[in-house]
Amino acid sequence: MSKITVPIGPQHPLLKEPLAFSLTLEGEHVIESAMRLGYVHRGLERLSQERTYVQNVHLFERVCGICSHIHSTTFCQGVEALSGLEVPPRGLYLRALLCELERIHSHLLWLGVQARNIGFDTIFMYAWRDREIILDIMEDLSGGRVSHAVNIIGGVRIDLTPEHRDVILGQLDTLETQIEALLGVVENESSFQGRTRNIGTLSLEQIRRYCVVGPVARASGLDMDLRRDMPYPPYDQLKFRVPVRYEGDAWARTLVRMLEMVESVHLCRQILTTLPDGPTSARAKRRVPPGEVVSRAEAPRGEVIYYIRSDGSDKPARVKVRTPTLTNLITLPDQLQNISMADVSVVISGVDLCIACADR
Amino acid sequence: MSRLLTQIYLFEEIFAALQDAFPDEEFSVEDKPMDDTFLTLAPDRVRPVVELLMEQFDIYHLSTITGDDVGDGVRLLYHFWSGYGITLSILLPYDDLRIPTLTDLIPGAAFYEREVQEMLGVTFEGLETPGPMFLPDDWEEGDGPVRFPLRRNADEKG
Numbered sequence: 001m002s003k004i005t006v007p008i009g010p011q012h013p014l015l016k017e018p019l020a021f022s023l024t025l026e027g028e029h030v031i032e033s034a035m036r037l038g039y040v041h042r043g044l045e046r047l048s049q050e051r052t053y054v055q056n057v058h059l060f061e062r063v064c065g066i067c068s069h070i071h072s073t074t075f076c077q078g079v080e081a082l083s084g085l086e087v088p089p090r091g092l093y094l095r096a097l098l099c100e101l102e103r104i105h106s107h108l109l110w111l112g113v114q115a116r117n118i119g120f121d122t123i124f125m126y127a128w129r130d131r132e133i134i135l136d137i138m139e140d141l142s143g144g145r146v147s148h149a150v151n152i153i154g155g156v157r158i159d160l161t162p163e164h165r166d167v168i169l170g171q172l173d174t175l176e177t178q179i180e181a182l183l184g185v186v187e188n189e190s191s192f193q194g195r196t197r198n199i200g201t202l203s204l205e206q207i208r209r210y211c212v213v214g215p216v217a218r219a220s221g222l223d224m225d226l227r228r229d230m231p232y233p234p235y236d237q238l239k240f241r242v243p244v245r246y247e248g249d250a251w252a253r254t255l256v257r258m259l260e261m262v263e264s265v266h267l268c269r270q271i272l273t274t275l276p277d278g279p280t281s282a283r284a285k286r287r288v289p290p291g292e293v294v295s296r297a298e299a300p301r302g303e304v305i306y307y308i309r310s311d312g313s314d315k316p317a318r319v320k321v322r323t324p325t326l327t328n329l330i331t332l333p334d335q336l337q338n339i340s341m342a343d344v345s346v347v348i349s350g351v352d353l354c355i356a357c358a359d360r
Numbered sequence: 361m362s363r364l365l366t367q368i369y370l371f372e373e374i375f376a377a378l379q380d381a382f383p384d385e386e387f388s389v390e391d392k393p394m395d396d397t398f399l400t401l402a403p404d405r406v407r408p409v410v411e412l413l414m415e416q417f418d419i420y421h422l423s424t425i426t427g428d429d430v431g432d433g434v435r436l437l438y439h440f441w442s443g444y445g446i447t448l449s450i451l452l453p454y455d456d457l458r459i460p461t462l463t464d465l466i467p468g469a470a471f472y473e474r475e476v477q478e479m480l481g482v483t484f485e486g487l488e489t490p491g492p493m494f495l496p497d498d499w500e501e502g503d504g505p506v507r508f509p510l511r512r513n514a515d516e517k518g
Contacts, residue, residue: 320424330471
């Protein structure tokens with residue numbers, strides 16, 4: 001049978017961000033694939049060396065357009081550790097509240113994209129409708145729907161009144177009901193399972209070889225979550241479960257993310273009801289003492305890591321950012337091998353791509 | 361505890377094993393904030409040390425590789441994780457920016473090595489590079505100042 005090469009991207013209706021694939025097909029099946037990144041490479045690591053630490057908080061919030069808050073959190077966490085700055089507990093709790101809201105927001109957005117790619121537009125509509133609840137909560141808290149600019153070095157700039165807290169608790173109840181309804185559909189609906197089961201399967205061995213992180217790894221049985229395994233405050237004070245599945249296919253990835261959303265709603269409620277009193281931030285010095293630090297956190301897509309080196313001035317000497325998408329992308333050639341062309345979209349969106357993150 | 365690892369070893373155990381395996385090597389160890397330990401090595405020690413970490417201690421999760429132009433050479437940091445951070449630090453002199461690849465041991469290292477190669481001009485011997493990864497296809501060839509964007513001299517006009 002003759003081979004044909006099909007280009008997908010950099011601009012393609014399947015991809016929400018620019019990324020280029022070149023798939024070689026034999027009949028209906030993919031036998032080879034190649035990938036090209038770099039279409040949204042903005043040189044943020046270099047740019048950060050020209051900006052002060054305060055400016056960099058806002059710069060790194062723009063690494064990602066979905067999980068923006070976790071990036072500034074990881075950066076601030078690192079700078080605070082370098083400066084020996086103690087963040088007040090209330091500041092840490094509010095930070096974590098935004099992190100968990102963002103996790104739900106990111107997973108709901110992804111569920112919509114995935115449902116759209118498999119042709120299940122009803123889930124897409126409902127998932128994005130429910131995502132509005134989260135965006136409303138975040139807008140009320142910070143003034144921004146996606147870029148919150150909540151983090152400052154030393155804490156957060158927002159605070160919460162008891163009345164506002166009750167409103168959010170009410171909104172979370174509505175959200176939980178909706179997420180559970182969606183979870184029921186994903187678990188039981190045969191057409192959804194037909195398009196996702198045994199597709200893009202990754203074994204635990206492959207996950208370990210490629211150092212994969214986040215829900216993709218947890219759907220293949222790798223029980224790793226930095227919130228629990230390397231608990232950064234305030235997660236050492238909070239109780240939650242880490243959902244793990246062993247199937248390793250696109251369906252398991254969906255389920256893991258759905259169950260994580262349920263856990264995140266519980267976490268938000270826990271944070272709101274146990275929110276400590278006191279100030280929300282500590283005063284930070286403009287200059288950071290010389291030293292280096294590796295800051296890690298669990299983003300919606302998995303482990304995000306920042307390496308920060310300070311030379312004692314008010315600007316970092318080097319900041320290295322590694323986002324979870326870059327790690328998870330490397331599994332795509334394996335996942336695409338020998339699948340039908342019709343399943344390519346399910347596999348590609350199954351790893352939850354964020355190309356702006358991967359390119360930086 | 362995480363099922364990522366069957367057992368989490370203390371850093372002291374790992375360090376003792378390293379000293380047994382390489383008795384004539386002087387490792388310098390530095391504790392960093394946020395649960396990370398930096399271990400400074402000679403460039404030719406990286407592969408044997410990583411092999412030992414993987415075989416004896418089941419440490420296989422390479423979070424990333426940082427390349428950093430520190431003025432007297434390019435420093436490479438291999439950030440490993442196994443319940444806490446272990447970072448291998450190597451300084452490569454400017455006149456010999458070469459190091460063997462780890463991709464045959466850890467296939468997941470490919471993207472990180474390609475990034476460092478592209479941005480800082482470190483050659484990873486044995487690494488397959490099917491074209492550029494982040495930089496444009498027509499990025500400046502040769503050894504001009506902007507050839508490697510994260511080098512210190514990258515701003516100088518060549």
